[in-house]
Amino acid sequence: MNKLPLIFVGIFLTFTSAWIGLVAYPTLNLGEMQPLPDEETGGVLPPTTSGLAVAGQKVYASSGCVYCHSQQVRWSPLSTDIAKGLGPRQTVARDYLREKVAFLGTMRTGPDLSNIGARQPDTNWHHQHLFEPRTVTDWSIMPSYRYLYKTQKIEGQPSSDAVQGLRGPHAPKLGYEVVPSEEAKALVAYLLSLKKNYKLPESPEPSEP
Amino acid sequence: MNSPSLLSSLNPSTEPDALDSIERAEIDASTRIPVLLFFASAIFWLLVGSSLGLVSAWKMTNPALLDSFSWLTFGRLRPAHLNAVIYGWATPAAIGVGLWLTARLCRIPLLHSKLLISAAIIWNLGILLGICGILIGDGRSIEWLEFPAYSTPILFIAYAFIGIWTIIMFRFRKPGHIYVSQWYLFAAFLWFPWLYATANILLVWQPVQGPAQGAINWWYAHNVLGLWFTPIGLAAAYYFIPKVIGRPIHSYYLSILGFWSLALFYSWNGMHHLIGGPFPAWMVSASVVASMMMFIPVITTAINHHMTMRGHFESLQWSPTLRFIVFGAVSYTVVSLQGSSMAIPALNTITHFTDYTIGHAHLGLYAFFTMILFGSMYYIVPRLVGWEWPSATLIRWHFWLSAVGILLMVGALTLGGLLQGLALYDVASTFRSSLEFANPFRVLRGISGFILLAGQLVFAFLFVQMLLKLGAPKKGPALFTKPAEQTNDTVAI
Numbered sequence: 001m002n003k004l005p006l007i008f009v010g011i012f013l014t015f016t017s018a019w020i021g022l023v024a025y026p027t028l029n030l031g032e033m034q035p036l037p038d039e040e041t042g043g044v045l046p047p048t049t050s051g052l053a054v055a056g057q058k059v060y061a062s063s064g065c066v067y068c069h070s071q072q073v074r075w076s077p078l079s080t081d082i083a084k085g086l087g088p089r090q091t092v093a094r095d096y097l098r099e100k101v102a103f104l105g106t107m108r109t110g111p112d113l114s115n116i117g118a119r120q121p122d123t124n125w126h127h128q129h130l131f132e133p134r135t136v137t138d139w140s141i142m143p144s145y146r147y148l149y150k151t152q153k154i155e156g157q158p159s160s161d162a163v164q165g166l167r168g169p170h171a172p173k174l175g176y177e178v179v180p181s182e183e184a185k186a187l188v189a190y191l192l193s194l195k196k197n198y199k200l201p202e203s204p205e206p207s208e209p
Numbered sequence: 210m211n212s213p214s215l216l217s218s219l220n221p222s223t224e225p226d227a228l229d230s231i232e233r234a235e236i237d238a239s240t241r242i243p244v245l246l247f248f249a250s251a252i253f254w255l256l257v258g259s260s261l262g263l264v265s266a267w268k269m270t271n272p273a274l275l276d277s278f279s280w281l282t283f284g285r286l287r288p289a290h291l292n293a294v295i296y297g298w299a300t301p302a303a304i305g306v307g308l309w310l311t312a313r314l315c316r317i318p319l320l321h322s323k324l325l326i327s328a329a330i331i332w333n334l335g336i337l338l339g340i341c342g343i344l345i346g347d348g349r350s351i352e353w354l355e356f357p358a359y360s361t362p363i364l365f366i367a368y369a370f371i372g373i374w375t376i377i378m379f380r381f382r383k384p385g386h387i388y389v390s391q392w393y394l395f396a397a398f399l400w401f402p403w404l405y406a407t408a409n410i411l412l413v414w415q416p417v418q419g420p421a422q423g424a425i426n427w428w429y430a431h432n433v434l435g436l437w438f439t440p441i442g443l444a445a446a447y448y449f450i451p452k453v454i455g456r457p458i459h460s461y462y463l464s465i466l467g468f469w470s471l472a473l474f475y476s477w478n479g480m481h482h483l484i485g486g487p488f489p490a491w492m493v494s495a496s497v498v499a500s501m502m503m504f505i506p507v508i509t510t511a512i513n514h515h516m517t518m519r520g521h522f523e524s525l526q527w528s529p530t531l532r533f534i535v536f537g538a539v540s541y542t543v544v545s546l547q548g549s550s551m552a553i554p555a556l557n558t559i560t561h562f563t564d565y566t567i568g569h570a571h572l573g574l575y576a577f578f579t580m581i582l583f584g585s586m587y588y589i590v591p592r593l594v595g596w597e598w599p600s601a602t603l604i605r606w607h608f609w610l611s612a613v614g615i616l617l618m619v620g621a622l623t624l625g626g627l628l629q630g631l632a633l634y635d636v637a638s639t640f641r642s643s644l645e646f647a648n649p650f651r652v653l654r655g656i657s658g659f660i661l662l663a664g665q666l667v668f669a670f671l672f673v674q675m676l677l678k679l680g681a682p683k684k685g686p687a688l689f690t691k692p693a694e695q696t697n698d699t700v701a702i
């Protein structure tokens with residue numbers, strides 16, 4: 001086989017076969033997927049998310065949370081994800097319709113976040129945790145995101161959005177408070193929106209966990 | 210002229226190139242500036258990228274380290290590390306090796322070097338912009354495609370120059386057979402722009418909907434390894450092993466089988482990164498099957514290299530090039546077999562989200578690919594600058610620091626990753642125990658990073674000396690020991 005054109009055709013065809021299967025197919029098929037009507041509420045599945053949560057996706061991307069946190073629940077019995085409480089059911093393609101970037105992730109250095117909004121619905125908890133994770137979970141290796149917060153002097157009334165109950169070396173001194181930036185607020189809104197616990201026909205909940 | 214019969218066009222030639230030494234010197238000289246430019250910038254980014262990796266590594270065991278700066282947060286350093294080593298080091302170094310091999314194997318002096326010099330400069334500007342973009346928070350968190358949308362078109366333009374150049378070189382090559390390394394080079398140089406353009410269009414410039422992204426993302430990332438780095442690494446191994454020991458490759462037919470099975474099966478591998486993920490089952494199954502089929506090209510190539518080396522293993526004692534290349538070729542076999550095994554769902558479910566994968570990544574990109582690149586550079590650079598490596602002792606240091614460092618890193622991450630994965634899998638274990646199991650091994654990984662970086666600094670020091678022609682002029686090449694018998698003219702390292 002000394003013919004360059006022949007080699008060219010070969011490398012073209014082998015590559016194209018996979019390109020059709022793994023690129024063109026998902027683009028044309030999953031790329032056109034639509035939400036389903038939700039008979040119970042009259043809304044759609046997956047539910048639409050707030051503008052703030054959508055803005056939070058950008059903060060999630062620029063902070064690189066995806067390098068430690070996955071957002072996918074694998075099926076049972078392939079994995080023990082459901083038994084370990086990561087979610088009530090396997091996550092499927094339709095679950096990612098609301099995501100500008102689907103943060104599936106490849107690492108579980110930290111826990112999976114597919115359902116963090118259901119597991120931990122408290123806004124203030126998230127702010128405390130992002131501000132200094134080790135004051136909430138002392139064995140954590142999650143980095144601090146203090147740079148998303150501002151420590152300021154309390155002028156008159158404390159701000160209504162100030163983070164409550166901060167402890168540790170970076171906690172505000174007396175007369176000071178810590179307020180979340182717009183980015184931090186958006187990020188937490190995004191985390192609270194992560195609830196893949198609605199029902200989808202293509203992903204039934206396993207009868208026994 | 211008669212058209213060649215089918216048999217004669219299948220005529221296997223097992224010799225890399227049959228050039229006389231004058232032609233060879235002329236071709237080498239024509240590649241000097243572009244190849245050295247790619248090598249020098251690559252080595253710079255290797256040091257930057259590894260330092261970023263080292264800081265990321267220590268942040269995982271000491272989260273308070275440098276934690277008040279947004280641009281040094283783990284979630285930015287890690288993608289900056291990955292992109293610096295993939296697009297700053299491995300890609301330009303591979304391009305440099307590829308250009309040099311292409312000129313030699315097409316048997317013509319390099320044409321249009323201005324095209325390549327501009328490509329090298331534009332490429333590096335793109336990388337600089339991209340890395341800074343990630344650090345200031347414009348990264349996209351799409352793995353392997355983190356560069357912001359304002360830097361990837363620059364990279365694409367630079368790459369287009371190289372693709373055009375490849376086609377010109379092949380078009381004007383001297384008639385004669387096409388050596389197996391050329392197949393790999395030709396394919397890789399065409400596959401890469403196709404990969405890069407597809408992924409950027411569908412994920413960065415005009416992103417498709419969320420549900421489709423993962424498949425395209427991992428089709429891309431896996432093929433950068435399989436259809437870009439691997440073919441260039443194998444092209445170098447297929448060239449340098451026969452060259453240094455001075456005997457032809459064992460079997461041309463095995464290399465044909467290896468090439469086509471790699472082209473077909475590797476391109477289908479991507480979805481094994483998403484086993485259990487939110488995709489139609491047939492897509493994942495196809496990739497799992499393709500991953501198993503990878504045994505064919507891997508074993509074929511391993512047999513071919515081994516049979517070529519047989520009876521010549523003593524060359525490893527004196528030739529730096531061969532020592533690095535053979536280390537890389539053996540690692541290729543190991544990492545590929547490991548990769549196939551990691552696609553088995555029962556193992557994947559445990560190792561998937563853990564440090565085990567990071568061990569695998571470094572086994573592939575460091576123990577295989579980076580070592581092959583080092584070995585190739587030891588052969589190529591003296592021929593470009595007309596100067597011999599100043600110190601065999603320092604080359605030996607470079608080798609052993611790299612070998613010990615990478616074995617420690619991969620060993621630690623593999624063991625730690627398994628324990629971490631078992632804790633994550635076991636329903637009775639807490640999440641906390643997965644961190645506690647992994648932690649001591651992460652400390653070892655951090656130590657291995659210092660060892661690797663030390664090796665790289667030795668190499669960079671040698672390289673700078675070569676560029677400046679420092680040290681006493683040498684009569685012969687820098688060899689570890691005197692070879693027992695001179696092979697042919699290729700002994701030079």
Ligand code: HEM
Nearest residue numbers: 259262263265266291294299566567570574575658661662
């Ligand atoms: C001093 C040397 C190095 C150190 C200390 C180092 C450290 C690291 C760390 C800490 C990570 C992230 C791990 C995690 O998220 O858990 C990583 C990822 C990675 N590194 Fe390195 N690294 C080094 C050199 C290199 C080089 C030279 C290459 C390539 C040629 C490379 C390729 C990669 C890749 C591809 C990943 C991503 C793996 C994945 O997502 O599966 N590294 N490295």
